[in-house]
Amino acid sequence: MDRYLMPGKLTGMSTVSLEVRIGDLFLKNPLIAASGTYGPDSFELIPPSLFGAVCTKAVTLNPVEGNKPPRLFEVKGGLINRIGLQNPGVNQFIGDIYPRYCQYDTPVIINVAGFAVNEYLKVLKILEENIKDSVIYELNISCPNVEKGGMAIAQHLPSLKRLLTKAREITNKPLWVKLPPQGDLNKLLKVSEETLVEAVVIANTYRALVIDKETGEIYIGGLSGPAIKHLTLNLVNQARQLTPLPIIGCGGVGDLESLMQYLKLGARAVQLGTSLFSNPDTPSTIISELTNFLNTKNLNSLHDYLHPPGSFKVIDKREKGVGNLQLGSQKSIKGRVFNARNIIRVKEIKSDEDS
Amino acid sequence: MIVYKKASILENTPVGENIFHLSLEFSGWALPGQFYLLKLPFQEPLLARPFSVFELGERSIEFLYQVKGVGTNLLSTMVKREILTLTGPLGNGWPLPEPEKKLALIGGGIGLASLNMLTREINSKNNSKVDLYLGFSKKPFMLESFSKITHRIVVSSEEKNEPFLQGKITEFINPADYDAIYACGPRPMFKALRSMIKNEGNKYNKPIDLLVSLEEKMACGLGSCWGCVVKVKGEYKRVCHDGPVFNAWEVDWDEYS
Numbered sequence: 012m013d014r015y016l017m018p019g020k021l022t023g024m025s026t027v028s029l030e031v032r033i034g035d036l037f038l039k040n041p042l043i044a045a046s047g048t049y050g051p052d053s054f055e056l057i058p059p060s061l062f063g064a065v066c067t068k069a070v071t072l073n074p075v076e077g078n079k080p081p082r083l084f085e086v087k088g089g090l091i092n093r094i095g096l097q098n099p100g101v102n103q104f105i106g107d108i109y110p111r112y113c114q115y116d117t118p119v120i121i122n123v124a125g126f127a128v129n130e131y132l133k134v135l136k137i138l139e140e141n142i143k144d145s146v147i148y149e150l151n152i153s154c155p156n157v158e159k160g161g162m163a164i165a166q167h168l169p170s171l172k173r174l175l176t177k178a179r180e181i182t183n184k185p186l187w188v189k190l191p192p193q194g195d196l197n198k199l200l201k202v203s204e205e206t207l208v209e210a211v212v213i214a215n216t217y218r219a220l221v222i223d224k225e226t227g228e229i230y231i232g233g234l235s236g237p238a239i240k241h242l243t244l245n246l247v248n249q250a251r252q253l254t255p256l257p258i259i260g261c262g263g264v265g266d267l268e269s270l271m272q273y274l275k276l277g278a279r280a281v282q283l284g285t286s287l288f289s290n291p292d293t294p295s296t297i298i299s300e301l302t303n304f305l306n307t308k309n310l311n312s313l314h315d316y317l318h319p320p321g322s323f324k325v326i327d328k329r330e331k332g333v334g335n336l337q338l339g340s341q342k343s344i345k346g347r348v349f350n351a352r353n354i355i356r357v358k359e360i361k362s363d364e365d366s
Numbered sequence: 367m368i369v370y371k372k373a374s375i376l377e378n379t380p381v382g383e384n385i386f387h388l389s390l391e392f393s394g395w396a397l398p399g400q401f402y403l404l405k406l407p408f409q410e411p412l413l414a415r416p417f418s419v420f421e422l423g424e425r426s427i428e429f430l431y432q433v434k435g436v437g438t439n440l441l442s443t444m445v446k447r448e449i450l451t452l453t454g455p456l457g458n459g460w461p462l463p464e465p466e467k468k469l470a471l472i473g474g475g476i477g478l479a480s481l482n483m484l485t486r487e488i489n490s491k492n493n494s495k496v497d498l499y500l501g502f503s504k505k506p507f508m509l510e511s512f513s514k515i516t517h518r519i520v521v522s523s524e525e526k527n528e529p530f531l532q533g534k535i536t537e538f539i540n541p542a543d544y545d546a547i548y549a550c551g552p553r554p555m556f557k558a559l560r561s562m563i564k565n566e567g568n569k570y571n572k573p574i575d576l577l578v579s580l581e582e583k584m585a586c587g588l589g590s591c592w593g594c595v596v597k598v599k600g601e602y603k604r605v606c607h608d609g610p611v612f613n614a615w616e617v618d619w620d621e622y623s
């Protein structure tokens with residue numbers, strides 16, 4: 012059995028491909044560990060190999076101290092966090108943190124954040140100069156709990172446009188934008204399309220307020236977990252009508268049902284965060300349940316379930332990252348090299364020439 | 367190795383006012399001062415809660431907990447054979463003192479849970495001299511268990527509780543007698559200890575080490591979310607991963623109030 016396609020736990024079961032395609036890259040399954048909720052210190056308990064890809068915690072240009080505690084508030088159905096982007100800065104990320112991801116085959120998504128457009132761009136340049144592997148960049152323009160940058164950039168469309176345009180000039184690697192759940196979705200998607208990002212992640216945490224029971228202090232943070240699932244499902248559904256860009260759903264995924272709901276609404280993959288806290292077995296459970304489900308349907312792949320033969324739909328847009336949906340192209344891509352990228356690029360160019 | 371595993375309740379009984387002794391069927395491991403996250407089998411609370419390992423048997427693990435809020439309230443109603451899920455062991459735990467050092471262990475209230483395995487470990491393996499100080503606001507609990515592993519215990523209660531000393535436990539310690547003090551308890555207790563020890567060496571004019579086990583709310587418990595931080599030497603450190611045991615002289619206490 013292909014180790015890359017199936018988590019070790021499932022050895023013995025019949026092989027079903029859970030592969031999904033996002034833009035022009037293939038992930039071995041539709042689960043992605045969400046930024047800030049997972050990292051090298053989780054690997055021992057939740058191995059990266061369970062996921063289609065894993066996202067790093069936000070990386071900024073300079074070290075960020077983060078917010079003064081308290082940083083976590085459990086509320087009904089969710090968690091409000093106000094970490095404040097604490098991280099040691101891009102240089103230490105490259106030296107100390109990134110190498111810990113390199114010991115695994117799983118594709119790495121680097122979540123890039125900043126307090127001004129230029130900071131994001133500098134981070135990208137430094138990453139480009141130092142990391143030669145095929146990584147994916149996720150631009151986090153949606154952190155609700157820092158005062159500058161983050162969501163502020165998403166609220167100022169010219170800044171966002173400049174950020175995405177320049178970012179595209181800096182790198183050829185897949186560029187994803189993680190959109191805020193609050194804001195003009197249509198405009199955010201249009202800017203993302205125009206600037207040729209490969210995919211949009213919908214969405215981040217929801218800006219929320221909590222009053223500390225003990226002190227009476229008021230805190231603002233980001234709400235995540237089951238409480239936000241139906242809000243984000245709604246955003247994904249709206250976005251699906253508004254853009255041909257591949258969508259990655261993120262908010263409240265904790266079981267097979269929620270994964271399938273996102274996929275049904277047109278998301279190509281999902282990210283999960285808070286459910287990794289409440290149950291570290293979430294990814295392995297979803298993967299084994301999904302495999303079982305497809306087995307009982309006598310299907311060989313998730314793709315066949317989502318796009319049964321005959322339902323082939325062409326999303327005909329010529330921007331980069333919006334290739335034709337390919338039926339039956341089950342490329343199993345091993346290691347860190349996304350061969351599929353080249354294959355599909357060629358196809359895209361062809362279809363351009365055709366017209 | 368950190369595991370995430372189901373465990374069935376063997377016993378969950380009150381041992382004091384709002385204090386419960388929880389014993390689970392579980393083959394695991396832990397160093398003194400390490401903790402596990404306990405997840406209840408319900409949707410709420412969403413997150414697991416951290417508890418120090420009180421005792422470890424071949425096929426069992428024990429915790430002592432105080433009923434505080436949603437999670438511990440629910441936990442206190444659970445009965446034999448119900449299932450919890452444990453993640454751990456987590457955190458750094460207490461360092462074993464160097465041999466021949468004179469050590470005071472101070473437990474304030476439920477904080478004593480973290481000192482049980484340590485006391486036993488030191489008394490059985492290490493030839494440092496250890497005195498145990500346990501302070502309670504109300505009626506003392508679990509003393510029988512401690513008296514099996516050490517004879518050197520000082521117990522106080524803020525209420526009048528014969529035959530125990532009356533007052534805060536910090537009133538009955540002479541820090542100068544010790545090379546190191548390990549403490550686990552409420553924040554005001556740490557404050558009292560720091561002000562007693564500050565700038566003073568022990569009777570051999572050596573500085574006194576003060577190690578404390580800190581508590582913060584947690585989400586991942588693994589070190590990935592950076593939610594459980596305290597400021598140590600000017601930097602936010604994770605209680606779950608870099609702690610819970612910290613050198614008290616390095617903690618920024620103005621932040622940790």
Ligand SMILES: Cc1cc2nc3c(=O)[nH]c(=O)nc-3n(C[C@H](O)[C@H](O)[C@H](O)COP(=O)(O)OP(=O)(O)OC[C@H]3O[C@@H](n4cnc5c(N)ncnc54)[C@H](O)[C@@H]3O)c2cc1C
Nearest residue numbers: 415416417418430431432435436437438479581582583610
């Ligand atoms: C490393 C570590 C070891 C611990 N060991 C023990 C132990 O052995 N026995 C024991 O009784 N308690 C222990 N605690 C504290 C225990 O985790 C909390 O009392 C518990 O999480 C409260 O949960 P709850 O749902 O009942 O309270 P909630 O409803 O969540 O909150 C009620 C109150 O408890 C406080 N609280 C919530 N979570 C924590 C927390 N993680 N630490 C401190 N206070 C908190 C809240 O601020 C609030 O005041 C430990 C905490 C840590 C960090």
Ligand SMILES: Cc1cc2nc3c(=O)[nH]c(=O)nc-3n(C[C@H](O)[C@H](O)[C@H](O)COP(=O)(O)O)c2cc1C
Nearest residue numbers: 045046047069092151215235236262263283284285
């Ligand atoms: C503790 C915590 C830290 C987070 N840090 C980041 C971050 O650094 N960058 C980011 O883009 N999103 C961050 N997020 C948001 C998550 O990646 C995710 O978008 C959000 O939690 C919603 O998904 P969930 O409901 O599955 O948790 C964080 C979330 C939590 C709970």
Ligand code: FES
Nearest residue numbers: 585587591592606
């Ligand atoms: S609880 Fe997540 S870092 Fe400590």
